[in-house]
Amino acid sequence: YVALIDDLESIEDDVSLDDADMEILHTLTIHGPLAQSMLVRHTGLANPLTSLKRLMKLRLVAVKESLGQTYSPKRAIRYRLTKDLLESPEAFDKALAQLNRAPKQEEAFLKLSSGQNNESFQRADQEAWSDASHKAALNALVKRGWVEKYWVDLNRLEESYIARQSTTFELSSEQASALASIQSLWQTNSTKAVLLQGVTGSGKTMLYIELIKDCLRQGRQALFMLPEIALTTQMIQRIRQYFDCPIGVYHSRFSPAYRVELYQKVLRGEISIILGARSSVFLPYKNLGLVIVDEEHEASYKQQDPTPRYHGRDVALVLAKQHKASIILGSATPSLESLNNVVSGKWEKVEIKNRFNQLVIPTPQLIDLVDAKKRHRVKGRFSQVLIEAIQGCLDRNEQVILYQNRRGYATLARCNTCESTAKCHQCDVSLTYHKYSGNLRCHYCGSTARLTSRCASCSSQQWELYGSGTQRIEEEIESLFPQARVLRMDRDTAASRKRYEVMLKGIEEYKYDILIGTQLIGKGLDFQRVTLVGVLDADEMLHFPTFRNNERCYN
Structure with missing residues (x-):
């Protein structure tokens, strides 16, 4: 937050201040220390940083830090019968008699009376009363003075405490x-x-x-x-x-x-x-x-x-x-x-x-793509051996995992005129093309650029795409196996925890035949129907710019 060091009266006459400086000083005098966001709101200045730097240099204001409490417990409204009705059977019967022509209110009234001391009722059943009709009935009972509202703190970790x-x-x-x-x-x-x-x-x-x-x-x-x-x-x-x-x-x-x-x-x-x-x-x-x-x-x-x-x-x-x-x-x-x-x-x-x-450890099969291309045994990014193995799994209602540790569509965009590579202006690494957004994206800092941008070296707009990521693999698999149910799992599609959990559940329930993914699927997951795993461009890991690339490729 920003705070005054001295009063306005103590400012020397020879100090030169502009209108923005004076506005900040007057605001701090009236309101006291303010957060920078509140200072913008009170002064109306779009960017007060220049003035703040000048005032700090003149030792008129100081920027201080403080830790605030941002946590608040999760709370919910609950309903219960009033103390008068619980202590007086006559009052309870009288109130119930007046509800014979309001069946929704009567139902809610009886549920509250039967579950008044039941903790599971307070937690589960009242959460189920989320529709408008039940809320209207409860609010009507509150207006009659027979039911009262109260707040309860909910446990965000409730699932961790389920007894099994x-x-x-x-x-x-x-x-x-x-x-x-x-x-x-x-x-x-x-x-x-x-x-x-x-x-x-x-x-x-x-x-x-x-x-x-x-x-x-x-x-x-x-x-x-x-x-x-x-x-x-x-x-x-x-x-x-x-x-x-x-x-x-x-x-x-x-x-x-x-x-x-x-x-x-x-x-x-x-x-x-x-x-x-x-x-x-x-x-x-x-x-x-x-x-x-x-x-x-x-x-x-x-x-x-x-x-x-x-x-x-x-x-x-x-x-x-x-x-x-x-x-x-x-x-x-x-x-x-x-x-x-x-x-x-x-x-x-x-x-x-x-x-x-004593299950048998599967023996990996290495496919030489250079030799397969010479023999015309390659379609797109896949060898004929892998295509036939995938088709066999689909015929047997089994699942397939294809591992490609590159997300995006193409891993490299090269200028056709000068053959320079599109690179991030901040990280100086190659940008990856993402087809669905149409952008070149840096996977380190997140900056983006349009594929139609001019080349930094020759100003050309003619680009050629090289390499393959999970998006391109997904596209080719869908064309090779149009009847297969394909799922792509990487940081673009599984951005949230809930989305990832839905994907995992779909795989376990056999909603997908072919799973394409990055390292998200390559570490410790266990799927009962998966009988084939294809690692695409496995030797690419040997060319990563790290001294551990041989070890990681083996792992």
Whole structure:
């Protein structure tokens, strides 16, 4: 906010001020300290920043910062019978008798009388009275003086507290052996970090659940970290099958008010299990006993922008050390740092070498597109082998995932005249063409430009598009398989948490045949009908401008 340093009378005569300066000073004198937005409203100045800088330089005003309380609890109106009617049966019968010609009011009156002391009625049934007829009946009873309104605070985390019958399961012999090894290590040193290396489908999640149960028996909290926000939706559904205690989900897609309530409940120790992305390491745990870092090799644990810059896996190790908690890091392809920690003796390693129920690990098939093009075995971006495999899955009513780690339509726009590339004027990286908006977009800062813009080098407007993103893949798949139900899942289509949850539910309910997506679908999701996964332009990952590109391509 902006505040005066001295009174107007103390301003020296030789100080030169214009009309805008004087208007700001008079406004602050009358109203006192004001936020900049309120200062604009009171003065009518479109842009007071120039005047404020001048006044600050003259030491006439100062800009100060203060923390304000923006959180407000979620509230709702509830109805109840007045105290007079509850204490006097005669008054109650008299009021009821007068409602014989108003059936809606009578129905509401009787429901309120029967559920007056029923908490579930107050929460669920009154929420169902959202239509106009019920509201009109309740408001009419309020006017008669027989019903009163009151406010209640609602719990934004209500879904976390739903009681469920916990499910039991039986570990395989290899899972049981791995679990016994981990428990034995922690009996010797409970703070020793354990790297759990298990092949995909080996059942690492089941081990996590058993370890969480051990943690809860000790009366302590458990943190389950996932690399992507997208994974929390499916994982929370699995976790809730085995626990009937409160489970909190924390990541940046939730509203600030939701996160405030979760923060407060974690601080008070009311939530036993927290499932979250990398930012969940900063919650104020009261009695943390176990930290689980799933898919610890993922680059998504590292936050680059906005600040603070940190690596979620490394912060989790420090967090576990501060709370003297156990920590386990799981992966099918551990990072090189983690393997080095095992070799140096800092961590212990436990392996699961086989899939659950001895399922066979699929053998990847590499397609040489250069050779396939020479043999005319390519249609568009797809080899004939992949096209035939997709058609076979569709004939068997199975689902297909096509992974392309580039969103947009084309990854490069090049000028036909001088062959220069369209680049972001802020980040100096190539712009990606998005067909549905018709814009070139920077995936780093979000700036956009029209494809019809003039080339910065030669002023030409003739552009040619190169590369393929998820939009182009979707377009070609729809032309190759017109009868297939295609879903594209990337940050453009799954921008909100609810939209993403709807997409996942649609895949699980077999509303789609072919799923095209970026890394949102490439990390830990489990779909029962998916029998084919195609990774398009797999060698592109080897050319990313990072020293970890070989490791990430392997992972």
